[in-house]
Amino acid sequence: MGQQAGVDIFGANGLGVADAWNRVRIGGALGGDAPGDTLRPGSIAIFSNSGGFSTTIAQYLRMSGWGTTTVISSGKDVYIHYAAPEFAFALANDARSKAAVLYCEPGGYYELDATFTKPIVACVVGRWKSKLTRAVGHAGAMAGGEDDALAKERWFMDKLGVDGIFTPEAPKFSTKGALVTNIAHIPAALTAVMRANATMPDFEPEGSLALKPWFGSDAGIALPPQLALPVVQALSPYDGQVAAVNRQIGCIPPRQPMKDASGASQMDAQTQVSSLHGVSMLQAATQAFESLVKLALLHELGDENDRRLVATALAAHVNLHGTPELAAAQASRDAGNAPNAVLAAAAAIVGPRRQQGAREAAKLMIDRFAAAKLKNAQDEAFDIASVDIEGCESLTRATPDERAQAMLAGLQARGANSVFVRWLASLPGYPTGDAVLAAITTTLAWAPLSAKRVSRMAVESLPWWMQLFGTLIGASADASRHEPGRFCGFDDTELLGQRSLAEIAFAALLGVQPADDDLFAFQTLVGLLLTNGPGAISAQGAKGAVSADGPENPERVQLNKALIGFLTHTGYTHGGNGYEGIAFLNEQFRDVGLADPSNPHHGIDLQALAARSVERYARYKAERKNAGSLDIAKLPGVNHPVFKDKPVNLDPREVFIRELCEQRGDYNAFHAYYRCLVQALFDAGVSRNVYCVNVDAVIAALLLKMLWQPIRRGDFAEHELETAAFTIFLYPRMLGCAAEIDDHMNRGRNMDTRTPASQCRFVA
Template sequence: DDAQAKERWFMQKFGVERLFTPDDPCCSTKGAVVTNIAHIPAALSAVMRANATMPDFDSEGSLALKPWFGSDQGIALPDGLAIPVVEAVAPYNEQVHQVNRQIGVIAPRQALKDASGASQMDAKTQVSSLHGASMLEAATRSLEANVGLALLHEFGGENDEKLIDVAIAGFVNLHGTPELAAAQAAREAGNAPNAILAAAASIIGPKRQRAARDAAKWMIERFSAAGLTSALDENFDIARIDVSGCEPLFTDTRDLRAEAMLAGLAERRVRSVLVRWLTSQPAHPTGDAVLAAITTTLAWGPLMRKRISRVTAESLPWWSMLFGTLIGASADASRHRPDGFCGFTTQALLNERSLTEICFAALLNLAPGPNDLFAFKTLVGLLLTNGPGAISAQGAKGAVSADGPESPERVQLNKALVGFLSHTGYTHGGNGYEGIAFLMDAFRETALDDPSKPGHGVDLRSLAERSVERYAQYKARQKHAGSLDIAKLPGVNHPVFKDRPVNHDPREVFIADLSEKRGEYNVFHACYRELVQALFEAGVSRNVYCVNVDAVIAALLLKMLWQPLQRGELTETDLETAAFTIFLYPRMLGCAAEIDDHLNRGRNMDTRTPASQCRFVA
């Protein structure tokens, strides 16, 4: 029988004509038929009343929904939807209290070989994402916002960006430090940029940040116990903080780094309950305590919302030191002075300059214009991550795996960054220069003055045709010589975007559209679009190849550097170093996200390849 036949059978059996509902309580002394499980209690009561049988006990409570947990995600809900949370019955109430006292998220551990909880790549579009944000969106954000995305799992707001500016800027000037000496020695020995930065990172070990991490732990304990919900709450009563054990956060003498960072926070009008508490105490705060107050303020929202773990929050001071050190180490030792860095005074670094401006100056030793900063931050966003399969990410994850993430306090974050750096090189990282070298060769004989002017006077069509002719001759020579090793044009074609009559890399299209909306022009990007068309029309390609994202990176970087290069302020060697280093800056952030993710989720030695899957070749 079907369900309706069964309903009719029961209705005949009970002697009722209709289904029971609260609005139409149709029942008999024999029973009632309901189709909604929520109506059963009312139906039972009605049938009992029909039998003149009342409850043995007075009613107590209600059958309304009584959630033990709830979150409105900050949305103001109407009364009908804003269901109040009630205390659970014993023994579950104590378990709920324990969960509510837990600070931050705890992720289940699992093997993370070739896997990540931080990044992924869309196989169809080739657009990677980090913590749910695509690299196209990241390309529209500031460098500071992408620092937040990497470690806090969200971009954050203006106040967060100011905190990040001060936290990292406090460590870029390496004058008189062993890490600068190590980086400079590596530079003078002829090492590539990744090895130079690795030399500096190796020195920022656990002891260098232990005091700041201990301060962060203390602050998390005390401010959570005091009931702080928002680290930006200007009305929070700091007198509620239990100050026992705070002595290591203060010193009897002035700490110049602490004072400079606090002055920078004040000048930028940063809001922070933790900084306000720190500066209200009678003693002088240490530089480590100021750094901990900044990073704990940054972490507080994601920590309370259980977006990040406590381990992540307590690691932020170390990350700030490492990021500042690597940015600083990318600049020659001569640009580190007692009172400033790369032409910026210490006061300007902490009080005014953005992290984007500081990185640009460290990279190129030039004062950036607005268009330069746009191109720079666009490059950083595009290059943050390429998923856990990238060699650089594997190096970082392997370093965490080898230390043992199941004992996170033993993982050396600086060594993990060295793992990322050792897994970059002239092919993975430094290959961005190939596109620049191609463009420089193509434009060498032109009188191009400003690549941002649409009226540049260069015949791009003729230039593209000459490049195609040279490439066709090269291919013919190689084939005539019987060589199958034919180099490809850098920045042209892509293994995924290649089967349509006219192909497009969605990342290139996005940047082109973004630039057009801003009213910006890039002659090098335009040249690449002419080139793929000329390749097809000359019969060198069977269809119109796509301009890939590597070409966009080369075009953006060369646009920034073209005029300084023409003025002789930069050499081609400087350009190659810049192309490599500009890959390392964003990938440093993306690999930090992988390191942090593996630290929280991974298992010891989980990136090993089983012996059964290894091959011997002879």
């Protein structure tokens, strides 16, 4: 119809046509918002299957001194209306156009049928599509066949009389034209072809295609010259915006609804292994407690110096003797509450006013050291005299602060290094406890803050988190174990200057100092239990508390209240369920005379013990079925809803821990028993395949191994065993939920965790 009426039809899925000489464009946005700047009049016509690249090619040509005549975005369709043959005819009859550039994608034989009488540069793309089996991208960009990218390259090489592709390193061209496969090579190819035709560019080049970065950071890496690109000043008005961004301290994540979403944690649906800030829980199981604190709040594990700083900061807050936090926790404990309620009582006391001084100190230090252009917070050569001290009177006092002096002594004893602490100690007077805590936390955060990997708000909140973590670990121990200058058998000097967090938390949990094997088991548990993704009930409670406070006004979000949200969303099923596995193991081993579960020569026939357990369980199942009951209790720690359909099933988390223990030469009789148990279930016909030993069994085995000697001595009553199993879950999950709180506070929207009424059900 168009041909009969003498009408050219462009598209229908293209951006139309633009005429640079007559300053006219029809059908789309060729040339962008300022087409007069991009489409400068010249002698080159453009025919492109891509609308976006139509403008890009024109811009590239202008940089090299070539202007345009007519630019046509043909689109890419099986039934293309204005195709290459029509373009070739128009090009031959356009006195303004001396040459043309074609941008071609796979699909269609349009270019094969075109006869060009003027020089052309053909850019053929899409070799990768030959590996596909269906159409992608533009509608006609079909994969494979005789009209793929390689075929079109051959067409143009034949038409142009060249034997290869033009590149700056190997410029192959003729007076008829050149073939390129990279749009960045179009200007050089066109210039070479036109020079061969005794034709110079339309005007002086207006720039170059060299990369001109407005931002740059080598992250301290010595880059080769070809990668070490100089940063140039941006064009106005972007130069002012770039300067503002460079002055900005920390990142500012975009806000979005965060219901059932997280930028901190995720679970792999196939392996069931969760990760926190990119670190899997299996890797976390091999890391120190202090490293996991930094991971949760600053998104990285940190180094040895970081661990020293974290240990001192938290240890300074575990001894709660004479504090209202301890009084509240003990009152809750004496009332018979579960461990989560005990810790929540203490957390409620550590409110915003308790951390205000440290937060203000952190704000001041961030501003002063950013102005002094500090790069490395551990730089012993940094000139602290370059930091402005005017208005820093709030950081010091006239008389020594007991907690501040204890922290400074602890840092010195551990050999911790901090520019902030060194600067603080140089100020007139005595540093306050809040100022020392802020100096420690700002040192920890300086590298990720400077690299804009964490927000400023997250760093200003760090002192509060350290107070909360230390307080909750301390509150998990009975008030009788908090004494003036001593906590759980450690004096305060030892706490702040020597002991690791794992040792301190272990002593708070069990009241004894751990052996090396105990520490390994404890640390492994902490890593495994750090997070189970944002869908976990505990994480939902934490996120809901942030959402209710309103993260769009983050200064109103109370971190202690958010932690209470986490604590109220744990319980005897979610958190205390590790007790079921411990109780099961304790029952199986109660009368067999096991003295030391870490001794592989314990003398217990585990296979026979497992067989007896299976026999009792099979009898129990039969009795329940005969009674007509379908309510049959499952053996804790075996089978899994995901790892279940193979002849022999394995939970990859259990395999990882088992192999880790084997590498250490660390034996656990309870873990070994579970391996015998799943085989015995299959051998007795109770299971149709060999069940996996799941991660809950590993947790129970590790925990019972730590508790076995106190249980045998009678130091632990039944309810205390349950309390210990619950509390050891709360320690690491406290860190994981702190990560969710910080993430939601930085990213979330007010009340974004609520469920719309349309999705709620009424049950009569």
